[in-house]
Amino acid sequence: MVMFTCSAQHAAVNSGQYDFYGWMPNGPPTMQEPPPTEKGTVTEERILKTLPGISIIILGMATSWVLSMQAHDSSFLPDFKRKYFTEHMPCDKIGIFQKKLLKLSKEINKRNEGADLPYTYLDPKLVENSVSI
Structure with a gap:
């Protein structure tokens, strides 16, 4: 179990982080508006207001990129x-x-x-x- 957790399970949750979160709308690092409370009330304008600013986006993408990198050794x-x-x-x-x-x-x-x-x-x-x- 220890071998699986430290190798395969870690690879499953870690290796693809940038592949998924590198496209920020898949997992924005922060949200600037609360989530909707009623179905059918989301508009494109509300989504855009909810997404973080570019500096937060860059930090989130950089973090997921670093966490997804393989070590040189x-x-x-x-x-x-x-x-x-x-x-x-x-x-x-x-x-x-x-x-x-x-x-x-x-x-x-x-x-x-x-x-x-x-x-x-x-x-x-x-x-x-x-x-x-």
């Missing part, structure tokens, strides 16, 4: 380093785990073929093996 799930283990059993288990991850990666890539918007955030080859912020 990233280490990914299939690249588990064996140098810390010398016994046969952990090395064998790591090898089995790596093979399963690479198989999963191939399945994900096959599923994404021809997709208008491929979902790559949980491809093990792209999932960092730890939270790195």
Whole structure:
């Protein structure tokens, strides 16, 4: 569970932040007006008055961009380093785990073929093996 939370779950919620929030109307960092209380009362003018100013938008986009970036020294799930283990059993288990991850990666890539918007955030080859912020 710890491995999943610190790798795959983190990648699922973190990696796509800029892809989604880089377009500010998807998730404005602040709102300048209260939300509507009745259905059908929203107008384009009200939406525009609700959105934040450009300086807040830039800060929000920059924050989501920084949080979505991969570290320059990233280490990914299939690249588990064996140098810390010398016994046969952990090395064998790591090898089995790596093979399963690479198989999963191939399945994900096959599923994404021809997709208008491929979902790559949980491809093990792209999932960092730890939270790195």
